[in-house]
Amino acid sequence: MKKLLLGVSSAMLMASVAAPALAQDKTKACFVYIGSKTDGGWTQAHDIGRQQVDAELGDQVETAFVENVPEGPDAERAIERLARSGCDIVFATSFGFMDQTVAVAQKFPDVKFEHATGYKTADNLAVYNARFYEGRYIQGQIAAKMSEKGVAGYIASFPIPEVVMGINAFVLGAQSVNPDFKVKVVWANTWFDAGKEADAAKVLIDQGVDVMTQHTDSTAPMQVAAERGIKAFGQASDMIKAGPETQLTAILDTWGPYYVKRIKAVMDGTWTSGNIWDGLAEGILSMAPYTNMPDDVKAMAEETEAKIKSGELKPFTGPINKQDGTQWLAAGENADDKTLAGLNFYVEGVDDQLPK
Amino acid sequence: MRVELVKRPQHSKLFSALSPLIALALTLLCGAAIFAALGKNPAEGLYFYFIDPLREVWSLHELAVKAGPLILIAVGLSVCYLSNNWNIGAEGQFIIGAIAGASLPVLLPDFQSPVVLPLMLIFGMLGGAAYASIPAFLKTRFGTNEILTSLMLVYVAQLFLDWLVRGPWRDPAGNNFPLTRRFHPDAVLPEIMPTSGSAHWGIVFALVAAVVVWFLVSRTIKGFEVRVLGASPRAGRFAGFSGKRMVFFAFLLSGALAGLAGISEVSGAIGYLQPVISPGYGFTAIIVAFLGRLNPLGIVAAGFVLALTYLGGEAAQISLGMSDKVARVFQGMLLFFVLGCDTLIHYRVRFAGRGDSMAEAR
Numbered sequence: 001m002k003k004l005l006l007g008v009s010s011a012m013l014m015a016s017v018a019a020p021a022l023a024q025d026k027t028k029a030c031f032v033y034i035g036s037k038t039d040g041g042w043t044q045a046h047d048i049g050r051q052q053v054d055a056e057l058g059d060q061v062e063t064a065f066v067e068n069v070p071e072g073p074d075a076e077r078a079i080e081r082l083a084r085s086g087c088d089i090v091f092a093t094s095f096g097f098m099d100q101t102v103a104v105a106q107k108f109p110d111v112k113f114e115h116a117t118g119y120k121t122a123d124n125l126a127v128y129n130a131r132f133y134e135g136r137y138i139q140g141q142i143a144a145k146m147s148e149k150g151v152a153g154y155i156a157s158f159p160i161p162e163v164v165m166g167i168n169a170f171v172l173g174a175q176s177v178n179p180d181f182k183v184k185v186v187w188a189n190t191w192f193d194a195g196k197e198a199d200a201a202k203v204l205i206d207q208g209v210d211v212m213t214q215h216t217d218s219t220a221p222m223q224v225a226a227e228r229g230i231k232a233f234g235q236a237s238d239m240i241k242a243g244p245e246t247q248l249t250a251i252l253d254t255w256g257p258y259y260v261k262r263i264k265a266v267m268d269g270t271w272t273s274g275n276i277w278d279g280l281a282e283g284i285l286s287m288a289p290y291t292n293m294p295d296d297v298k299a300m301a302e303e304t305e306a307k308i309k310s311g312e313l314k315p316f317t318g319p320i321n322k323q324d325g326t327q328w329l330a331a332g333e334n335a336d337d338k339t340l341a342g343l344n345f346y347v348e349g350v351d352d353q354l355p356k
Numbered sequence: 357m358r359v360e361l362v363k364r365p366q367h368s369k370l371f372s373a374l375s376p377l378i379a380l381a382l383t384l385l386c387g388a389a390i391f392a393a394l395g396k397n398p399a400e401g402l403y404f405y406f407i408d409p410l411r412e413v414w415s416l417h418e419l420a421v422k423a424g425p426l427i428l429i430a431v432g433l434s435v436c437y438l439s440n441n442w443n444i445g446a447e448g449q450f451i452i453g454a455i456a457g458a459s460l461p462v463l464l465p466d467f468q469s470p471v472v473l474p475l476m477l478i479f480g481m482l483g484g485a486a487y488a489s490i491p492a493f494l495k496t497r498f499g500t501n502e503i504l505t506s507l508m509l510v511y512v513a514q515l516f517l518d519w520l521v522r523g524p525w526r527d528p529a530g531n532n533f534p535l536t537r538r539f540h541p542d543a544v545l546p547e548i549m550p551t552s553g554s555a556h557w558g559i560v561f562a563l564v565a566a567v568v569v570w571f572l573v574s575r576t577i578k579g580f581e582v583r584v585l586g587a588s589p590r591a592g593r594f595a596g597f598s599g600k601r602m603v604f605f606a607f608l609l610s611g612a613l614a615g616l617a618g619i620s621e622v623s624g625a626i627g628y629l630q631p632v633i634s635p636g637y638g639f640t641a642i643i644v645a646f647l648g649r650l651n652p653l654g655i656v657a658a659g660f661v662l663a664l665t666y667l668g669g670e671a672a673q674i675s676l677g678m679s680d681k682v683a684r685v686f687q688g689m690l691l692f693f694v695l696g697c698d699t700l701i702h703y704r705v706r707f708a709g710r711g712d713s714m715a716e717a718r
Binding site for chain 2: 030036064065066067068070071072073074076077078080081082084085095096099119158159160161164341342344355
C-alpha cells in the first residue's frame with residue numbers, strides 16, 4: 001500500500017512539473033466569483049463574460065475561476081492562489097474583495113488585477129464598473145410614459161451609492177417626461193432572495209404603483225407583477241420568460257466585451273491601470289428588447305439610448321435638486337464621477353427616507 | 357429480512373484508534389471514484405486536493421489561518437459534548453466575540469496603545485462566554501432544549517452584526533459601504549512570521565487551548581467531573597457533582613473559546629468588521645470535534661484535515677475547473693465515514709430473517 005502511494009504521488013509530482021510548460025504561450029485570465037457561476041444573476045453574468053473570452057480569443061487564452069468565495073481571508077487566499085498559479089490578469093468580481101485584492105496586488109507587481117465596483121487602485125490594479133444608471137434613466141422615462149397613476153415602485157437592495165444612484169437616475173428619467181412623477185422604494189436588504197423580493201413587490205403594488213423596477217437579482221418581482229397585471233423591468237439578465245407580457249425592458253450586464261478588451265490589452269502590453277467606468281456606449285451594459293409598450297414609447301426609449309451612447313445626454317445634468325429642495329446641480333452642470341461614486345442622498349421626487 | 361445493529365460486547369482498541377484513518381482512506385477512495393466519474397484523472401484530482409496545498413510555505417500559512425478558528429472552537433465544543441451539553445451555536449458565539457472585541461478599535465479609534473490588543477482578546481472571550489450563557493441559563497432555569505436555543509441565537513448574532521456594520525458602526529469615510537473602519541495597527545493581531553506568510557497568532561492560541569483543555573479533561577478532577585456527568589448524570593449526582601454548574605462551565609468555556617476565535621479572525625485575518633465574518637466555522641467545527649473524537653489533540657489533527665479540504669477545493673477549481681461543491685462533498689463523506697466506522701466498531705451488523713427474530717422473541 002505504502003509503495004503504491006509513493007509511486008502514485010511521485011507520478012503526480014512529475015505530471016505537475018510537466019504541466020506548466022504547456023501553458024506558457026497562452027495568456028491566463030482568472031476570475032474570482034462571490035457566488036455560484038450558475039446563480040442566474042451577478043456571478044453568472046461575469047461567467048458568461050469569461051466564456052465569451054474563451055470563445056473569442058480561443059487558443060491565445062486560458063481562463064480559470066474560483067466560485068463561491070467568501071469575503072475576507074478566504075478571498076485573499078483564493079486571489080493569491082490564482083496569482084501564484086500563473087495568471088496574467090485576475091478579475092475580482094465583488095465589491096467585498098477590495099482590500100484583499102489590494103493586498104495581493106502589492107505582493108505580485110507583475111500580475112495585473114482588476115476589481116469590479118471598488119474604488120482603490122494601484123499601478124497593477126484597475127477598478128471597473130458599468131454605468132448601470134444610464135439604463136435606469138431610460139427605464140424611468142418608459143415608466144413615466146406607461147404609468148397612469150404617476151407612481152413607480154422600486155425594490156432596492158442595500159443603501160450603497162450604486163443603488164442610490166440607480167434610484168436617482170430612474171426618478172430623473174421619469175421626471176423628464178412627467179415632472180410630478182414619484183417613486184416609492186422598498187429596501188429588501190438582500191441581493192437575491194425570491195421570497196423577500198416577492199413580498200416587497202406585493203407591498204408596492206398594494207400601495208398603488210402600476211409599474212415596478214428592481215435592483216435585486218431574482219425573477220420573483222417580475223412574476224408578481226405578471227400575476228397582478230402591472231408592467232415591470234428586469235434586472236441583470238433578460239427576464240422576459242418570467243413575464244412575457246410584463247417586462248418592458250431589462251438592464252443586461254454584458255461584461256464580455258470589456259473582458260475581451262482588457263485581456264487583449266494584456267497580450268499587447270498596452271494594459272494600464274485606472275478607474276474604468278464604461279457605459280452603454282462601450283457595451284458593458286445593454287438593454288433587453290423594448291417590449292409590451294406602444295411604438296411611440298419604444299421610439300422614445302431608443303432615441304434616449306442613442307443619445308446616451310453618443311454622449312449627447314448625460315442623466316445627471318442640472319438643474320437637479322436634492323430631496324430636501326436644496327440645489328445639487330445648477331442648470332447645465334454635470335455630476336462628476338467622484339460624487340456619483342459616493343452618492344448618499346436622494347433627488348427630489350423620491351417618496352422614501354434614505355436609511356442611514 | 358431485517359438488518360439489525362447489535363452492540364459488540366467488546367470493541368477493538370486497535371480499530372477504535374484507527375477509525376479516523378480508515379475513514380480518511382475510504383474518503384480518498386470514494387473521492388477518486390468521484391473524480392473518475394467527473395471525467396478527471398483521479399490521481400491528479402487527489403494530488404491537487406491533498407498535496408498541492410502543502411507544497412509551498414505560503415500555503416501552509418494559509419492552512420494555519422484556516423485551521424486556527426476550527427481548532428479553537430472545536431476544542432471548546434469537545435468539553436460541551438463530553439459533558440452532554442449540545443452547544444450548536446458556536447457560530448453565534450464566534451460572531452458576538454468578534455463584535456465585543458472589535459468594539460474597541462471601532463468605537464474608540466483614538467485609543468491606541470499596546471494594551472488595546474490584549475483588551476480586545478479579553479472582550480472577545482467575555483462576549484462569546486456571555487452569549488453562550490444564554491442557552492445555559494435557559495437550560496438550567498427552564499429546562500429549554502439547548503440545541504434549539506443555541507442554534508437560533510446564531511441567526512440573532514448574524515443579523516445583529518449585519519445591522520451594526522450597515523448602521524451605527526459603518527465607516528463614515530467608506531462611501532456607505534457596509535464595513536466598519538479598518539482597525540488601527542495596535543488592534544491588529546500580528547503575524548507570526550510576516551516574511552513567509554500570513555499566519556497570525558490565532559493558530560498559537562488554538563494549539564495552547566488544545567493542550568490546556570486536553571490536560572483539564574484527562575488529568576484533573578474537573579475533567580473527571582465532565583466525563584462522569586456526560587456519561588451518567590445520575591452517577592455524577594451521587595458523586596456530588598452539580599449538573600447545573602457543569603452546564604454553565606461547558607457553555608462558558610466553549611463560548612469563550614469561540615469568542616476568542618472570532619476576535620482573532622477579525623483582528624488577525626480580516627482587519628475590520630463586515631456583514632459576514634465566518635464561512636461557517638462554528639458549524640464546521642462540530643465536524644472537527646467529532647472527527648477528532650472529542651479529544652483536543654485529535655481535534656488539532658482533524659482541524660488541519662478539514663482546513664486542507666477547503667484549500668484543496670480551491671486548488672482543484674483552479675487547476676482542473678472542478679466545482680467548489682466537490683469540497684463540500686469531501687467534508688460530508690469524511691463525517692459520514694467517521695460516524696460509520698465508529699458505529700461498526702461498537703456494533704456489528706446482523707441480517708436477521710423473519711424466523712430468526714421470532715425465535716429470539718420467544
